[in-house]
Amino acid sequence: MAKTKDLTVxxxxxxxxxxxxxxxxxxxxxxxxxLADSFVAGKLISEDALAxxxxxxxxxxxxxxxxxxxxxxxxxxxxQFFGAKRLRDMKTxxxxxxxxxxxxxxxxxxxxxxxxxxxxxxxxxxDNIFADSAAYLRIYVCSLPFVFLYNxxxxxxxxxxxxxxxxxxxxxxxxxxxxxxILFVTAFQMxxxxxxxxxxxxxxxxxxLALIFVYRRFRPIESGEPAPLFSWALLRQIAAVxxxxxxxxxxxxxxxxxxxSVINGFGSGVIAGYSxxxxxxxxxxxxxxxxxxxVSNFTAQxxxxxxxxxxxxxxxxxxxxxxxxxxxxxxxYFLAGGALVRVFLPPDAPAGEALxxxxxxxxxxxxxxxxxxxxxxxxxxxxxxxxxxxxMAATFTDLILRVVLAxxxxxxxxxVGIWMxxxxxxxxxxxxxxxxxxxxxxxxxxxxxxxRGASPSGVTARR
Numbered sequence: 297m298a299k300t301k302d303l304t305v306x307x308x309x310x311x312x313x314x315x316x317x318x319x320x321x322x323x324x325x326x327x328x329x330x331l332a333d334s335f336v337a338g339k340l341i342s343e344d345a346l347a348x349x350x351x352x353x354x355x356x357x358x359x360x361x362x363x364x365x366x367x368x369x370x371x372x373x374x375x376q377f378f379g380a381k382r383l384r385d386m387k388t389x390x391x392x393x394x395x396x397x398x399x400x401x402x403x404x405x406x407x408x409x410x411x412x413x414x415x416x417x418x419x420x421x422x423d424n425i426f427a428d429s430a431a432y433l434r435i436y437v438c439s440l441p442f443v444f445l446y447n448x449x450x451x452x453x454x455x456x457x458x459x460x461x462x463x464x465x466x467x468x469x470x471x472x473x474x475x476x477x478i479l480f481v482t483a484f485q486m487x488x489x490x491x492x493x494x495x496x497x498x499x500x501x502x503x504x505l506a507l508i509f510v511y512r513r514f515r516p517i518e519s520g521e522p523a524p525l526f527s528w529a530l531l532r533q534i535a536a537v538x539x540x541x542x543x544x545x546x547x548x549x550x551x552x553x554x555x556x557s558v559i560n561g562f563g564s565g566v567i568a569g570y571s572x573x574x575x576x577x578x579x580x581x582x583x584x585x586x587x588x589x590x591v592s593n594f595t596a597q598x599x600x601x602x603x604x605x606x607x608x609x610x611x612x613x614x615x616x617x618x619x620x621x622x623x624x625x626x627x628x629y630f631l632a633g634g635a636l637v638r639v640f641l642p643p644d645a646p647a648g649e650a651l652x653x654x655x656x657x658x659x660x661x662x663x664x665x666x667x668x669x670x671x672x673x674x675x676x677x678x679x680x681x682x683x684x685x686x687x688m689a690a691t692f693t694d695l696i697l698r699v700v701l702a703x704x705x706x707x708x709x710x711x712v713g714i715w716m717x718x719x720x721x722x723x724x725x726x727x728x729x730x731x732x733x734x735x736x737x738x739x740x741x742x743x744x745x746x747x748r749g750a751s752p753s754g755v756t757a758r759r
Contacts, residue, residue: 302457302597303315303593303594303597303598304379304597304598304603304606308594308610308613309616311594312590312591312610313617315459315590315594316459316590316591316614316617317459318459318460318463319454319459319463319586319587319589320587321466321467322586325467332473332495333349333491333495334346334572334575334640335477335639336474336478336481336491337488337491338568338572338640338641339639339641340481340482341481341487341491343568344424344568345425345487345488346568346640346641347422347425347564347567347568347571348425348432348488349488349491350568350570350571350572351416351419351425351429351560351567351571352416352432352433353571353575354419354549354552354553355415355433355549355553356436357545357548357549358546358550359404359408359436359437359440360443361542361545362400362542362545362546363443363444364447364542364545365542365543365545366397366400366444366447366451367447367589368451368537368538368541368679369534369535369536369538369539369541370389370390370397370448370452370455370534371452371455371593371596372537372592372593372682373389373530373533373534373537373596374390374393374451374455375593375600375680376596376597376599378455378456378600379596379597379600383517383518384523386517387517387523388526388527389527389530389534390510391525391526392527392531394445396531397445398441400444401441404437405437405438405440408440409434409437409438413430415433415553416433419553419556419557420561422560422567425564425567428487428489431489432488432491432492435489435493436492439495439500442496442499442500442502443499443503445503445506446502449506449509450506452510453506453510453513454589454593455593457593457597459590461509465506466502469498469499469501472501473498476494476497476498477490477491477495479494480493480494536682537679540684540687541679544688544691547695551695551696551698551699554703555714558702558703558706558714559711562710565653566649566653566711568650569637569650569651569652569657570653570654570657570711571640572636572650573655573657574657576633576636576658577657577661581668583621585672587617587618588672588673588676589676590614591676591677591680592679594606594610594614594680595610595677595679595680596680596681598610607681607737610677611673611677611733614676615669615673618669619669621669622665622666623666625665626666629658630662633658633659634651634654636654637650637651637654638651640654653711656712660715660719661718661719664719664722667722667723668722668726670726670729671722671726671729674730674732675687675691675729678729678732681736683732683736687729687732689728689732690725690728690729690732693728694722695721697720697724698717698721699717700717701716701717701720702714702717705717
């Protein structure tokens with residue numbers, strides 16, 4: 297079991313720092329994929345190209361929601377078995393998740409290729425960026441197998457306490473993606489499509505490497521009897537965490553698409569500025585979400601080992617960690633937002649609507665990153681403990697408030713009203729998540745996702 301990490305021993309703060317910081321580095325590099333796409337599109341093609349990439353990105357988040365759900369469902373389940381030292385069931389959970397993930401990915405690719413144009417029309421994509429948006433989206437859908445399997449592989453690594461291996465893959469592939477983007481756009485003159493193809497190729501390489509390492513890591517694990525390749529019982533257990541996570545992320549993505557349709561009514565200048573600023577915003581929020589996933593792994597392993605008292609200690613340590621990370625980013629975005637947004641805009645772009653939109657978005661949203669961080673850490677505990685109803689209630693409240701308020705406030709306040717909806721939604725949802733977490737601690741958090749039908753004698757297997 298080389299390079300695995302038992303999160304049930306050691307001082308929780310130290311354990312979480314060593315486990316989560318490589319995860320933080322990994323998500324920074326993962327976000328470089330999208331940042332590189334927007335950077336190259338805006339700098340080397342045009343402002344419309346930047347708007348097209350940003351416009352399609354909101355739809356791609358639906359597919360990412362499914363990949364994320366597969367990641368967290370597998371990760372939490374494997375963490376529980378790893379903490380309980382049930383290695384045979386752990387291996388079956390991994391192969392079951394891989395099989396189910398491939399089937400789900402095939403369905404989503406069919407939907408994406410057949411209905412991508414319709415989705416772009418539904419969000420009122422302006423005609424001047426429609427063709428590039430459609431091309432980017434179509435190529436992205438073709439990359440879904442790599443996206444899904446890579447996310448699943450990183451979830452497996454996290455479940456066994458190895459957060460460094462995914463970091464190495466992403467550091468190399470994300471750096472390569474920047475150069476590939478530039479090569480495809482400048483040397484091959486492929487425009488927005490070149491940006492998408494470069495990303496697909498780099499994601500493919502990192503996915504294949506990750507799967508090879510998962511196979512090499514799990515093959516020598518001794519589990520007594522041979523582990524079945526598939527179990528319906530374990531699939532149901534994985535789905536108990538994955539489906540709510542998918543629904544949560546999907547509804548968030550649908551909400552973002554509704555917001556994008558509202559934003560599209562303000563023209564390509566506002567779209568371009570929002571596209572640049574929301575990429576910077578997502579860099580922070582996605583990083584915090586990933587750290588929350590680390591808290592889920594910590595919670596699941598300790599619950600599997602019966603060490604419930606470590607959960608509140610881990611929550612406090614994780615809060616200190618995420619606040620230490622977001623406070624400098626808040627200051628950077630608030631004070632230097634203009635310089636950061638300019639990175640994505642064409643070099644000769646005037647200080648016009650796109651730039652002002654990006655600056656205003658960051659100044660309204662960034663002061664509330666500490667609030668969002670507290671929510672996502674609390675969500676991590678809820679998810680790791682299988683308290684999915686509470687987790688979804690807080691998340692849906694955030695989403696509904698953001699969408700409804702954006703649609704209402706944009707009338708008297710124009711686009712500024714849309715940006716105001718973010719901090720309001722975060723604040724209310726954070727109060728709910730923290731309340732649910734505290735109730736769980738007072739009640740003595742118990743493992744809600746049980747090992748149903750998962751004993752060696754109870755696994756329903758199909759080889």
